[in-house]
Amino acid sequence: MLEAILNGLGGLVAGFQALALDWRSIIMLVIGGILLYLGIKKDCEPLLLVPIGFGCILVNVPLSDLMAKEGFLRVIYDAGVDTELFPLLIFIGIGAMTDFGPVLAQPSTFLLGAAGQFGIFLTLLMALFFGFTKLEAVSIGIIGACDGPTAIYVTSKYAPHLLGAVSVAAYSYMALVPVIQPPIMRAMTTQAERATVMKYKARPVSKTTKILFPLVITILGGLIAPKGLPLLGSLMLGNLMRESGVVSRLTKASENEIANVVTLFLGLCIGATMSGAAFLKPQTLIVLGLGFVAICLDTVCGILFAKGMRVLSGGKINPLIGAAGISAFPMAARVVQREGIKYNKKSYLLMHAMGANAGGQVGSVIAAAVMLSVLAGMGIIS
């Protein structure tokens, strides 16, 4: 009888004993707490950091087996991340939320969205230098897309063991764009360049053009980079629903209910990949460091490209808008507007920057799609 009671009580303290023996779980519980703090108190991407932080805590409570076979988080992970379904559903929502009008009004700003992807490929080179495998380097480089769902899509497919580090890096640095970009913008431009006033002539875009845009981009992008069609197609499906105006219920569901539910599950799953054994490795720190470098390089290359456009246009372009050619929409465009107005009260860069930013959104998906198709062409992926 006494032995049975002691055994029963032993079951109640087994978790504490296991925790005391596993320092990595203790550290990960603290990291989960920090992510929750950043989301709740500092308002850094709370929609993601709160479920990620909580998922991290859940998976690091010893003996809970939430990520074991048939565990609660494993079931969600297998259903949505392993199948790549969650990032694609999020993309439908993003497409439904995004107005590509500014980039359609000024198609040349699309090129700034390409320049903002240089960081992906330069970081990939650096990751190879640090000894990561080819597919790990691809997954680390994709942090430079500054686009959470794209990073998750590529990493879950080709380096799932890095999913936690890559996702945390992608979302954390996206939230830190207003902190990371301004010093680089100031360092890369002169006072005169920053004060350049860009004229904006609102060019109306017809509804037909807005409807044809997602269709043409899907077909063209799919032909050039078929491996990335799931990403591009889901983004454009959302946008087609938005612009057609005839399926408002579906559009609203995509940008609200579906996106919200999937964001919750996706965040939990990312947190669930952050078990102490998988996350607390030197390579996680390198991934976080390279992710930071990727976003800095995106900004640097975007500004350099805009400087080139400034020369070609005879000084009409304010190179600050190059910093908006990343996927953090519309945050990067707002940062450009805020910086521009500091140096010239008459400078109104927002619409130009929105064009570059919308270009960056498509650019990041195209960069990932091109990357996957080049990998397939080289026979590295099937």
Place this chain on the structure above:
Amino acid sequence: MEMDNTTFGLTMLICGMGGTLLTLWIMSLVMTVLGRLFPEKAEPKKEG
């Protein structure tokens, strides 16, 4: 024969970035053409 990391990295840089720039440039041209083919028509003035 397996490709070495340097060749792989540089190929990805050239083909990947080149492909991205080329694709977006083509898309910007297509969008320009679309804008010209289907311009926004001014709303006819309503007569009072």
